[in-house]
Amino acid sequence: MDxxxxxxxxxxxxxxxxxADILLAAEKLFAQRGYHAVTIRQIAEAAGVPLALVGYYxxxxxELFHAIFEHWSSTIEERLLALKNVGLDPQDANTLxxxxxxxxxxxxxxxxxxxxxxxxxxxxxxxxxxxxxxDRVMRTYFDPLAMAFIDALQLALPHATRAQVAWVYxxxxxxxxxxxSDTRVERxxxxxxxxxxPAAAVLLxxxxxxxIRAALVPGPVPVSLPVPLPFASRPESAPSSPKLSTHRxxxx
Amino acid sequence: MDxxxxxxxxxxxxxxxxxADILLAAEKLFAQRGYHAVTIRQIAEAAGVPLALVGYYxxxxxELFHAIFEHWSSTIEERLLALKNVGLDPQDANTLxxxxxxxxxxxxxxxxxxxxxxxxxxxxxxxxxxxxxxDRVMRTYFDPLAMAFIDALQLALPHATRAQVAWVYxxxxxxxxxxxSDTRVERxxxxxxxxxxPAAAVLLxxxxxxxIRAALVPGPVPVSLPVPLPFASRPESAPSSPKLSTHRxxxx
DNA sequence: ACAGGGTTTGTACGAATGTTCAATTTATTT
DNA sequence: AAATAAATTGAACATTCGTACAAACCCTGT
Numbered sequence: 001m002d003x004x005x006x007x008x009x010x011x012x013x014x015x016x017x018x019x020a021d022i023l024l025a026a027e028k029l030f031a032q033r034g035y036h037a038v039t040i041r042q043i044a045e046a047a048g049v050p051l052a053l054v055g056y057y058x059x060x061x062x063e064l065f066h067a068i069f070e071h072w073s074s075t076i077e078e079r080l081l082a083l084k085n086v087g088l089d090p091q092d093a094n095t096l097x098x099x100x101x102x103x104x105x106x107x108x109x110x111x112x113x114x115x116x117x118x119x120x121x122x123x124x125x126x127x128x129x130x131x132x133x134x135d136r137v138m139r140t141y142f143d144p145l146a147m148a149f150i151d152a153l154q155l156a157l158p159h160a161t162r163a164q165v166a167w168v169y170x171x172x173x174x175x176x177x178x179x180x181s182d183t184r185v186e187r188x189x190x191x192x193x194x195x196x197x198p199a200a201a202v203l204l205x206x207x208x209x210x211x212i213r214a215a216l217v218p219g220p221v222p223v224s225l226p227v228p229l230p231f232a233s234r235p236e237s238a239p240s241s242p243k244l245s246t247h248r249x250x251x252x
Numbered sequence: 253m254d255x256x257x258x259x260x261x262x263x264x265x266x267x268x269x270x271x272a273d274i275l276l277a278a279e280k281l282f283a284q285r286g287y288h289a290v291t292i293r294q295i296a297e298a299a300g301v302p303l304a305l306v307g308y309y310x311x312x313x314x315e316l317f318h319a320i321f322e323h324w325s326s327t328i329e330e331r332l333l334a335l336k337n338v339g340l341d342p343q344d345a346n347t348l349x350x351x352x353x354x355x356x357x358x359x360x361x362x363x364x365x366x367x368x369x370x371x372x373x374x375x376x377x378x379x380x381x382x383x384x385x386x387d388r389v390m391r392t393y394f395d396p397l398a399m400a401f402i403d404a405l406q407l408a409l410p411h412a413t414r415a416q417v418a419w420v421y422x423x424x425x426x427x428x429x430x431x432x433s434d435t436r437v438e439r440x441x442x443x444x445x446x447x448x449x450p451a452a453a454v455l456l457x458x459x460x461x462x463x464i465r466a467a468l469v470p471g472p473v474p475v476s477l478p479v480p481l482p483f484a485s486r487p488e489s490a491p492s493s494p495k496l497s498t499h500r501x502x503x504x
Numbered sequence: 505a506c507a508g509g510g511t512t513t514g515t516a517c518g519a520a521t522g523t524t525c526a527a528t529t530t531a532t533t534t
Numbered sequence: 535a536a537a538t539a540a541a542t543t544g545a546a547c548a549t550t551c552g553t554a555c556a557a558a559c560c561c562t563g564t
Contacts (some may be wrong), residue, residue: 018541034381037286040522050543054433055523059480059499065462074487105540115486128377128433129286138436146440166441167431171459174430175423181380184390189418190397200419207423214462234367234548235326247311251374251510270512292552302513307553499523502540505564512559519548529542533537 021047027068035065035133045052062133069137072119076145080107083148088155095156100208103149104176106200124177137215146173153223161220168215171210179204271309273299279320284376287317287385314385321389324371328397331358336399340407347408352460355401356428360453363432376429398425411470420467424460431456 025047029038040061044051059066078213082102089095127134127142146169153165179200185193193200277299281290292313296303302462334354362368362381379386379394385412405417431452437445445452 025428032381033383034286034288036286036382037381039520041520052524052543052545053541055499057502059523061522071487115448125472127379129284129289130435131285131289143436143439145375146436150440161444163441163445163449166437166445167366167455168459169440170429170431170434170437171456174428174434175426175463177417178426179422184395184398184421185418187395188402188421189415191416193415194415203416203419203467204423206469207420207467210466211427211463213460217458231341235323247307249311250309293550303552304513304515304554308513309513311553313552374552499508507558507564508562510559513557515555515557517552517554517555519551520556524547525545527543527545529540531538531540533538 012044018049018053018114022049022057022064023067023071027063027122030065030068030116030126031118035126040064050189065133066137068119068122069141072116073141075106075110075116076141077230080147080148082106086152088152089156096153096206096212099149099152100158100172100205100212103172104201104205104208107176107180108204112196112198120180124181145199153212157212157216160216164216168212171211171215175204175208175211259267270299270301270305274301274309274316275319275323276308278316280370282317282320282378306337317385318389320371321393323391326367327358327362327368328393331397332400334358335404338404340404342408342410347402348405348464349457351401351408352457352464353402354423355424355455356457356460359428359432360456364450372432375432378491388389399464405464409464409468412468416468420464423463423467427456427460427463455481 025040026043027044029043040054041051043064044054049056049212054064057068079102082105083099086098086102087095088099094172107120111120123142127138132139150162150165150169154162155161155171157165182195186195274295278295279292281295281298292306293303295316299306306316311350329360331354334477335351336358338350338354339347340351365371375394379390402414402417402421405421406412406414419433434447437452438447
């Protein structure tokens, strides 16, 4: 019969590491519900600690958020290292697939692991609304990573401009992040595919490599149709369906 | 000298349409900061109306959120119509590009328009955290659209399974949505590319078409590298940098 | 002018939020 | 064992939140 082993601060200490518990709980809740939808009380309850302990260890809420990314900053170093280990030979046709493999591989493994799944989800979902704290996290931790990958892609695609490479990098990143936070594919495929199927990883890598090659063909005109003129019209107002509430709606 | 013309409720009414003003302000703020980060008071202030008027017209906050998507539901009908106008001929090599054009075109035009830019941004950013209200919006408005596009792709790619098609659809959607809410490409390209450049639209369509074709080649083995085994380790804890606050941090 | 319904507004309620503090307990060092 | 430091806790603080309400306002048709 094994005891409920919990992480310790030091090897011989018998006290549970409640600081780490708080970070874990915050990571999970922020990833699932979003930063502003999560209260410190919910984090404390999920971590099994009293409310005041959260503030004691991490201070204000936004610093707790920042601490999550600081905690995982080493994985970014690893991703940069994996990229450096790719031989950047513009002549080798496998250079681009290798870059993309270094791009998607570590992220998908992180998402599939029990340790990093919520951190990966958090990155995919919560860094869009650029405000004070998300912008700081983005610039500090992820801009250098993106720059390194764009530089590598630029070497593998000498005929493309940096603007083009930056665009396709964002396309690839979008495909990757949306796949990570995807919860619809099972429904949309009518049950034929499941979340986290490793077959999707191969498909994603092929999608990105093929997409980059197709978008940045050295020749002049690619395969797409001509772009039409922009248009958009705001639809007329229409009332929404009612719900149970004491609220008395205005008559139309 | 032109007067500050504002939308009217009816053609002959001289009163400004404050109900529409509220919806506009909510749309913009929700898109920029996220649902939970926006207060009803901020919406009222941005719309130039007293606080109580928001509740008078839209009731609870989540109904105001829902009303935005109800307001734009006609654009989804238009996207479905644009898809139906695509001749779904599996023999025609231009069928896939035409589907993708019907996929990205209307969205990018909406994003580029002054009327729909924030709605497009809202869709791209705010529907990830599936909870009560976002899940309802997703299933009601966007699942039918996704199903229609997946059906069309299935027709254009008879050799692929529905699971594969659902996956690449999600990849394409991710690329599109991330491009829509992108604010980094200017920074990452070192100023060489600007947001909303129509050249990116062509690039995106080519990326998606090429990506789908590369991922779903009829032959057996595609171009990607073999998938390595999963691994991930949670890094050891490291303290974060301090900030100005009355909070006294614990000594390490 | 009158009446009535839709519209507008100031205000206030209870609940929930982030944050802080003093006090207590536990661990470590002297 | 005594002293010091760290960890832990309950409670409370001032704000801010969503929501509701009643009174006032405006417009239209009688």
